[in-house]
Amino acid sequence: GFAKIDHHRTLRSGLPEVIYAAGKTPEQTAAIFQRIAASGVNVLATKADAAHFAAVQTLVPGAEYHALAQCITLRQAQQPRHEGTIAVVCAGTSDLPVAEEAAITADLFGGNVLRITDVGVAGIHRLLAQRPLLQTADVVIACAGMEGALPSVLGGMVGVPVIAVPTSVGYGVAFHGITALLSMLNSCSPNTTVVNIDNGFGAAYTATLICRGQQKK
Amino acid sequence: GFAKIDHHRTLRSGLPEVIYAAGKTPEQTAAIFQRIAASGVNVLATKADAAHFAAVQTLVPGAEYHALAQCITLRQAQQPRHEGTIAVVCAGTSDLPVAEEAAITADLFGGNVLRITDVGVAGIHRLLAQRPLLQTADVVIACAGMEGALPSVLGGMVGVPVIAVPTSVGYGVAFHGITALLSMLNSCSPNTTVVNIDNGFGAAYTATLICRGQQKK
Amino acid sequence: GFAKIDHHRTLRSGLPEVIYAAGKTPEQTAAIFQRIAASGVNVLATKADAAHFAAVQTLVPGAEYHALAQCITLRQAQQPRHEGTIAVVCAGTSDLPVAEEAAITADLFGGNVLRITDVGVAGIHRLLAQRPLLQTADVVIACAGMEGALPSVLGGMVGVPVIAVPTSVGYGVAFHGITALLSMLNSCSPNTTVVNIDNGFGAAYTATLICRGQQKK
Amino acid sequence: GFAKIDHHRTLRSGLPEVIYAAGKTPEQTAAIFQRIAASGVNVLATKADAAHFAAVQTLVPGAEYHALAQCITLRQAQQPRHEGTIAVVCAGTSDLPVAEEAAITADLFGGNVLRITDVGVAGIHRLLAQRPLLQTADVVIACAGMEGALPSVLGGMVGVPVIAVPTSVGYGVAFHGITALLSMLNSCSPNTTVVNIDNGFGAAYTATLICRGQQKK
Amino acid sequence: GFAKIDHHRTLRSGLPEVIYAAGKTPEQTAAIFQRIAASGVNVLATKADAAHFAAVQTLVPGAEYHALAQCITLRQAQQPRHEGTIAVVCAGTSDLPVAEEAAITADLFGGNVLRITDVGVAGIHRLLAQRPLLQTADVVIACAGMEGALPSVLGGMVGVPVIAVPTSVGYGVAFHGITALLSMLNSCSPNTTVVNIDNGFGAAYTATLICRGQQKK
Amino acid sequence: GFAKIDHHRTLRSGLPEVIYAAGKTPEQTAAIFQRIAASGVNVLATKADAAHFAAVQTLVPGAEYHALAQCITLRQAQQPRHEGTIAVVCAGTSDLPVAEEAAITADLFGGNVLRITDVGVAGIHRLLAQRPLLQTADVVIACAGMEGALPSVLGGMVGVPVIAVPTSVGYGVAFHGITALLSMLNSCSPNTTVVNIDNGFGAAYTATLICRGQQKK
Amino acid sequence: GFAKIDHHRTLRSGLPEVIYAAGKTPEQTAAIFQRIAASGVNVLATKADAAHFAAVQTLVPGAEYHALAQCITLRQAQQPRHEGTIAVVCAGTSDLPVAEEAAITADLFGGNVLRITDVGVAGIHRLLAQRPLLQTADVVIACAGMEGALPSVLGGMVGVPVIAVPTSVGYGVAFHGITALLSMLNSCSPNTTVVNIDNGFGAAYTATLICRGQQKK
Amino acid sequence: GFAKIDHHRTLRSGLPEVIYAAGKTPEQTAAIFQRIAASGVNVLATKADAAHFAAVQTLVPGAEYHALAQCITLRQAQQPRHEGTIAVVCAGTSDLPVAEEAAITADLFGGNVLRITDVGVAGIHRLLAQRPLLQTADVVIACAGMEGALPSVLGGMVGVPVIAVPTSVGYGVAFHGITALLSMLNSCSPNTTVVNIDNGFGAAYTATLICRGQQKK
Ligand SMILES: Nc1ncnc2c1ncn2[C@@H]1O[C@H](COP(=O)(O)O)[C@@H](O)[C@H]1O
Ligand SMILES: Nc1ncnc2c1ncn2[C@@H]1O[C@H](COP(=O)(O)O)[C@@H](O)[C@H]1O
Ligand SMILES: Nc1ncnc2c1ncn2[C@@H]1O[C@H](COP(=O)(O)O)[C@@H](O)[C@H]1O
Ligand SMILES: Nc1ncnc2c1ncn2[C@@H]1O[C@H](COP(=O)(O)O)[C@@H](O)[C@H]1O
Ligand SMILES: [Mg+2]
Ligand SMILES: [Mg+2]
Ligand SMILES: [Mg+2]
Numbered sequence A, B, C, D, E, F, G, H: 001g002f003a004k005i006d007h008h009r010t011l012r013s014g015l016p017e018v019i020y021a022a023g024k025t026p027e028q029t030a031a032i033f034q035r036i037a038a039s040g041v042n043v044l045a046t047k048a049d050a051a052h053f054a055a056v057q058t059l060v061p062g063a064e065y066h067a068l069a070q071c072i073t074l075r076q077a078q079q080p081r082h083e084g085t086i087a088v089v090c091a092g093t094s095d096l097p098v099a100e101e102a103a104i105t106a107d108l109f110g111g112n113v114l115r116i117t118d119v120g121v122a123g124i125h126r127l128l129a130q131r132p133l134l135q136t137a138d139v140v141i142a143c144a145g146m147e148g149a150l151p152s153v154l155g156g157m158v159g160v161p162v163i164a165v166p167t168s169v170g171y172g173v174a175f176h177g178i179t180a181l182l183s184m185l186n187s188c189s190p191n192t193t194v195v196n197i198d199n200g201f202g203a204a205y206t207a208t209l210i211c212r213g214q215q216k217k
């Protein structure tokens, strides 16, 4: 067939392969979705539009669509939950789609998700007000576009890893997220690591592994 | 001669032409310095190294060198002072040369200068502690390299214009100040305008005009 | 809620938070518009299209749409006017949308606005003819695309701050405004500071603060 | 003084502030080193050259220099060790300086460090041979220059987070690490997050927090 | 006429000129297609959409359209086949269009084509499983987007030339194939050469010449 | 009004102002077209689409549309012709729109135009065959996309100025003409100067001035 | 030998091949210089340092060195002079080396050279004062770094071709001349064409051909 | 040890691992050189300076240094020669170091090398004169900097694969080889593939594999 599913991944990490729908036809996406679903695990497709979902739903009626986050999910497995708390923080209203992709992923893979919205650094009191909540998190995912300053400030407010997700929000020299990305890679807060622009999924995947590691011990 | 001095500028703005030494030979720099000095105003040369200063001192013995800021100054005019206060804030110790260029310029052109150092956003309490001081300023100059997040946070703490100066501090994708520049141009704080990388002088020049405009009224 | 409005900004600077509509749904935009309007201030949404306006108008019937500038405004407050004059100058006919965003913002926030249009530097006599008018301004906002040379020439004609706004006008290596931006950041006129591409709003916001500062004294 | 040390960081995260020496004079570096040392913690300065070390040694005789990694360390605290194992893997001999910066940091902050060297993907059998060793790690730090492909392959071999460190190794379109950085940010392995070029320190800092989080539970 | 066909190319290399349809109108494309067809050789047009094909079919009824690969072909010549085997390998399902362009070209020009699909390096066992098959190839064409790591690993698995084709698959800093391109140009495997993004045709053309050279001897 | 026409240009150079339609509404374009037409000269609008032409035709019925070149012209003046010959050469069929913009401009402004098409350097015999024709030209305009090599080869075949026009033809790292532009700026043929991507108009304008200068003497 | 001199060029254009010394050893440079000199023409080597000159002088004692312009010349031929006047204008003192390269080339190849220095656009009266002189030129060469605005303004002041030479003068986002280059390519003055950064030689070469063309008629 | 030599490569491809000296200390280079030498094959180190050679010579007295090409070689094996002819063509004298790296590699690995120098496209007759010689080659390696046009023209003159090597020769927007690289990737000649800037070694390595493949049959 046209796709070779990496079932081995579930063995390695306890987390299944996830479908990146953007470059695939609805038919390809649906076929892969069905094959992964057949193995009994929870299934996730990201960057999926309405046409992808329509095709998936035909083959896998139990699948759900999250329009804002452009995700398709199937909950079926007794996916073991872990005790970790993952805070998903975003700088502005426009960063919500990326933050939701992260939150849905983190939740589907068994974590407790804490959503904190519209706490951009240009009105710093709004962020400072969230400090008590933030300090309950085991990992923080920080989504921001434009100047991407949120992770630097957040990084200095918590003692846990911060995973920074640049978003493609902004105009002009926001460069569809490149400025936010570069800013985050230069963060003065050394507890910051970074993923690709708009990659809420990847951030949540790593956050889940961090929490599961804690669990194991 | 090889240089045509813009004496007209003093008439227009009350501030004399300033020498950008970096691209000039010591001899060219000294000759221009002397010619401007002859008109009686305070004189400033920026991006000047020790060789530039040696040549200037030969022709204009009263000139002073500021090694950290790489500036040569001559104070002679009864340069009218203005009542404005210009805060020059920098994110880290490494941004000091640029901040000093700004501070020396602002002072030479008649302003009260407030220096606030090493208040990067990764330990936000250090910056918040300066709020009372910051609120006495008529303009704020914010110098930062790496992710350049300082102006965004500062912009939300004051009600006056913030002039952001990206510095060439950092490594890797700091890109010698480009990341900080892009970050600042994308600032969510709408009271922020930006100058070229390491251009402390330009920031202070505009800050001075802002304060002098207040004076006039 | 999905948005945390920074009401604190009005206290800090006398100017309310402004809505950046581009990344928001019409519904989100309208909801935020209504909440800010409820606090009694003048309201502004930028980068808003017809769909944004339709949603806003449903909730806030008094709102107006400025199609060329893509702005929605609500005038209601006794927004105190200031005595300053803000000149909004643009290089070509194609820069008008950005210039209008600046002019509408400056006017809504209480200033006297002077519009000067199509005075590109390639026919310099057209700009020189405006010198008397330009010299009445307290701040100049200069909008230009393509080579972005206008602020450099303007900067040498006035003794007040020039805020340069690169526009996304041009083709080929105009790079949607990046060339104009870079050109402006390198301006030989030291009274020039720069904002993001097409950010007429930000320029007018800072210009307003400059004028209000003069007022205070 | 010229530096405001963030002592608060030790409280937040159990890890002290670290000195970035590159932009500082030897004297500034030594003064800050001494002040942090006085608080009793282990001290680390990164990107430090021989001149930095000479100045530090004068004030803090117990400090050690790691020439390959360009690090200065002082071991004094009863820095609590954690049980985690951090694998530091590098693609080629030329990546060793960055890998050593990571290894020294991880060790100083209390972890067990596993060094695996010269396992670039162009001779994949060398990497596959390390699988048993790799699977004992709690976090993997992967350092690579040129095409930066190592983290993608590694990511598929382990079930724990991989922190990718692009190095400035290579020539031509290696672009001093930019190509490796971009490659890593696009990794198909979703357990990969990325730090700035040559930032071995930051990778080890986050790796330490991940391991300490496991400890806590 | 508007086009001068390079018939000389068939003499030089045994392979006819190929039509790059993307920049041409359907009518221009069809006219050129017909003229090349008239000389009796197999004809190929690349980057052709449905409108191009409709126009071609009118003039040349025997032409076929390959929708996934966006190619139009006409098989008519007794194009001499060569004995070489060309493996066309792709990293993911989304790279299929480019891989198909390569496969169709290689086949039309007389080679044996071996298609190997979805063997990305993040699940390396899938690629290792293909080693026996790969070792029968005389040239390998490797198509990959995102981090473009496939050619580096493949290069170390075979003893023949690898022609790397970056694809425009991915998002964010995949930069429409630029990251994959840069990655491939930096490959540690010295048997790798590279063609333009999405240029499956060029890779297959060169692969054909390599095989035909072997034939000649 | 919204536009200030530079009538002075006709006096300076004998050539009228030309309308760049791309950034203007049809109404603005038509109004400016009519005002220039009223002064009696030949009129040209570039980068104009069908909507622009419809509006122009309403106000100026004699105007003509050149769809391939996206130009609107009005011939009315006794525009003095000059004796110069301008060769407009293009590398491939896809470069025709840009070449036509140049040819129409050169013709409207009074020159003899020589069109030479599809002589790309990859089949060099096609170009060499045009040598006799090329040597009758007073200026050569060379339009090419992709690798932009045509002007370098042409430059070595003639003894007159070559004006290179990069076109946005190509894909992948053609970067919409940037590669051709860079290539042309690096030309080893010192009789080459360059204009913006797709700027056939500018090339023809300068070519006209060169020929008219010859005339004058 | 290692070099094949293009003697054919003198026949084509009346101007000899010129040596680009930067990438060559002193010995290579000298050997080529001597071989061209032997053919009796005037000889020019550009981008030559003192070591290049020392080697040349040994073989060709009559050669002269122009340190500021980094040129070596040999005047020996009865190089026919032409009647054209070439104005070489530069924006600031720091642009002099590039302007001198242009002036020396233009003079060696038989033209009348008019040098106009330090007429940057930030004090526009200095440039306007040169209008009478400028109007005597047959071609204008305009050298500028930083924002590169000079050619746009100049282009509007004369009716002849302007050849724009970006210089590597400036810092920060001057990007060693790239900003000036981009700015010039976007010039609103359509009589502007552009050469590579710091390529005074190429500008003068084309300017000479333009003047010689006028002569011929 | 710090290096894991890929002895497996000789088995795979008949060609040994080659040392990239640039990022290694002289001692590391020498140690690896000695270990590879011990296995009896011919040894090559590229991008090696005098210090690297001094260290190698101490351990391996029979090693030779090629200063222009910056290569160290050891000839000892009965490296089987192949019958293929590899033409190494360069555009200008300044490209010689890269061309020599290619030529030395091709020769050491058993091929017949044909060196053709200084045949840049700006004097096309020089290249056309080499056609008979070029047509004896089984593969052509084309080295060029600046605009990188050579491979496009060469590609149209031969019926075998052309491997294009961009060189870092040039200034300004030559961008140390990037322009040549981009130009080559966009070549209209479909028999062109490309390697990294200055990577003469890689080109020769692949050329050798192509020739050896021919041999096998
Ligand atoms: N056109 C604009 N460009 C840049 N910033 C803007 C613009 N319009 C509004 N803003 C700012 O963007 C912020 C709103 O961000 P958000 O929370 O995402 O709505 C406000 O603080 C405004 O000051
Ligand atoms: N090599 C490094 N790369 C990135 N950040 C670093 C490095 N070394 C130290 N730091 C961080 O940089 C900050 C020091 O900034 P400064 O105030 O300029 O000394 C500290 O908070 C460190 O956590
Ligand atoms: N997909 C493709 N990518 C790159 N070059 C192509 C492609 N398809 C055809 N070509 C080449 O482009 C040239 C055609 O250019 P043109 O004269 O514009 O039709 C031919 O010589 C082909 O070898
Ligand atoms: N295609 C074109 N490319 C560049 N400049 C142009 C083009 N067409 C017209 N122009 C110039 O652009 C200027 C018009 O600018 P505007 O005032 O915005 O109409 C005129 O001075 C023309 O010389
Ligand atoms: Mg908000
Ligand atoms: Mg600090
Ligand atoms: Mg106009």
Ligand SMILES: [Mg+2]
Pocket (backbone or CB within 6 Å): D091, D092, D093, D118, D120, H003, H004, H005
């Ligand atoms: Mg190795």
Ligand SMILES: [Mg+2]
Pocket (backbone or CB within 6 Å): A003, A004, A005, E091, E092, E093, E118, E120
């Ligand atoms: Mg897959």
Ligand SMILES: [Mg+2]
Pocket (backbone or CB within 6 Å): E003, E004, E005, F092, F093, F118, F120
């Ligand atoms: Mg063609």
Ligand SMILES: [Mg+2]
Pocket (backbone or CB within 6 Å): B003, B004, B005, G092, G093, G118, G120
């Ligand atoms: Mg000057």
Ligand SMILES: [Mg+2]
Pocket (backbone or CB within 6 Å): G003, G004, G005, H091, H092, H093, H118, H120
């Ligand atoms: Mg030569």
